[in-house]
Structures are given as structure tokens and as C-alpha cells.
Amino acid sequence: MRFEIITIFPTFFTGIFENGVVRRALAEGLVEVGIHDLRAFTHDRHRTVDDRPFGGGEGMVLKPEPLAAALESLGIAVKNSEFTAGAKAPIVQAGVDVRAEARTLQVKPTDDGGEASIRNPHTQVILLSAQGRPFTQAMARELATLDRVVLICGRYEGVDERINNLYCDLELSIGDYVLSGGELAAAVVVDAAMRLIPGVLGNEASSEFESFGVADAEIDTDIEGVPRSQHGAGGLLDYPHFTRPAEFGGLSAPAVLLNGDHQQIRRWRREQQLRKTLANRPDLLEHAALSKEDRKLLDALQREEQ
Ligand code: SAM
DSSP: OEEEEEESOGGGGTTTTSSHHHHHHHHTTSOEEEEEEGGGGOOSTTOOOEEOOTTOOSSOEEOHHHHHHHHHHTTOOOOOSGGGTTOOOOSEETTEEGGGGOOBBTOOOOTTSOOOOOBOTTEEEEEEEEEEEEOOHHHHHHHTTSSEEEEEOOBTTOBOHHHHHHHOSEEEESSSSOOSBSHHHHHHHHHHHHTTSTTSSSSTTGGGGSTTOOOGGGSOTTOTTOOTTSOOOTTSOOOOOOOSOSEETTEEOOGGGGSOOHHHHHHHHHHHHHHHHHHHOGGGGGTOOOOHHHHHHHHHHHHHHO
């Protein structure tokens, strides 16, 4: 799998992917990351990437031409949509035959009967934006199944909306706050998706047992070395973790975790997951995969709260 990041600050990513599982995944060739300097796609002396907004107002906007050139250099054609009616999608760009990467997604002949813009369903072009759909673990799981993800980092007031209209499959926000640029958001998306690619985490199962993990029913129970005292998160938050020493700062690690009884440990952990989710993210309970046992526990916890 390959991530392509388009940015005006390529040095932002120096060192960011050089730690932990991400570094290992890159070193082992499980994942590739290409960083593309937007200024390399400008043609003026000042390498201008921004301009004043039409209609007035604060700040500057990333111009569409360098972004379009950067995308097309990666073999990304314009989408077919109402926005491209009448426009002809280039078929060969920068030596890359776009048809060879046929995207069956959004295939539709243009209104003038011209070539359809054909895009690869295994490539997604994402605009990072505070106005985007919220990024979730479920999305990270989907991205991890793709061949290529292109991430456009906005700056200033954002990106000329026609880039979104013409090229992007998805507008993505990493949270309800405004960052100064899309680079941190791109790093978040790469990190979250990359660790879900098979082979990146040492233990294939570990991501499924984490916060927002899938339900037990979806977990391959044949995975070796996973004691059943771990439990598919089923959309809940993770349970709290403890390690040596057993006593620290006047607090003991929960005795149940030291007794080796996996049934008891499983039940305790599940209760903790429910407790934490109820306290910190009650919204998740609506869609969580809850067993009868979970529901009973949850009822008891809710009564405790009243
Ligand atoms: N005017 C924009 C607004 O109010 O939504 C904010 C622009 S922000 C200062 C500059 C860039 O940072 C955006 O174009 C986007 O790429 C990135 N950005 C800011 N907040 C983000 C978020 N929550 N998630 C993803 N990207 C974000």
C-alpha cells in the first residue's frame, strides 16, 4: 500500500514516520509513503501556491492549478460528475496510463460524449478539511484495504473548492477543531490506517481488541496465542491496562488480573470497557455489539450512576 501526501511543507514529515511500527512497516516495504512538495508544481519565480479569496475576506486560499498538476503527476484524473461535464479527462499523464488503473467507481460518460474519467476503486483521493466527514477507526480499516491513498494537506483558509469537486473522493476531518494545516491530520490518517495493514502489527489480532475494535463474532478465533480473557471491543473503548510493579504510588493493580482465571479476567475487562464507554463516550453504546451479559452489566452500571 502506498500513501501520497501533497503538502507545501514537505519537511514537516521528516522524522514523523521514523518510529515504532510505522518505521518497521516502511523498512519492511509493507507500506510506502511519497511526500510531494506542492511548490514543485508551480511555474512562477516565487513558486506561488496561494491567492486571495474571491469575494474578499480573511486569509489566502491554495490555488487550484498547482494542486491539479500535483494530482495529475500521480496519475489522478478528474472524476466524472456534474462538475466535469464537458471537460475531457486526460488519459495519459506523466507517463502513467490512467486507464491501466481503471477506477470503476464513478464511471460515467461525459455529457459531450467524451472519454469517461475512469478511476481506480483501489485509490482514494482525500482532502483533509475541518469541514470533512469525521475520521473513524472504521474508515481507517477501509483505507487499509486500498492500494493507494492520496492525501491533500490544506493551509491558510483552505483549498480552492474546485479541487474537492474535481478530484477528491472524500473530505476528511480528524476532529472538531481547526488545525493550521492538513499535515498533522495526514500523519494521523497514515498512522491509523497503516497499523491495520496485515503484517504491520506483530500480532494480527491486537487491533481488533482495542478501542473501537470489531465484535468478537468478527474475530478470527483461531489466531494463536490470544487468550479469551481478551475480548473484541465491539465498538466500545478499551479496558484499562496494568503492568509491573503490582504496587505503584500507593495503588495496587486489580487483583483479578493477577489470578490467572481468564473467565474472571474477561468479565472484569468487559465491565471496565462498559464503565469507561458509559463515562467517556456514551454515544458509542448506541452502535456497540452488546451481548446479553453486556446489557445486564450496563443496566447495573447505569443504576449505579443514578
Ligand atoms: N477555513 C477552514 C475552516 O474554517 O474550516 C480552516 C482552514 S485550516 C486553518 C487550514 C487547513 O488545515 C485546512 O485546509 C485543512 O487541510 C487542515 N485542517 C484544519 N483542521 C482540520 C481538521 N480538523 N481535520 C483535518 N484537516 C484539518
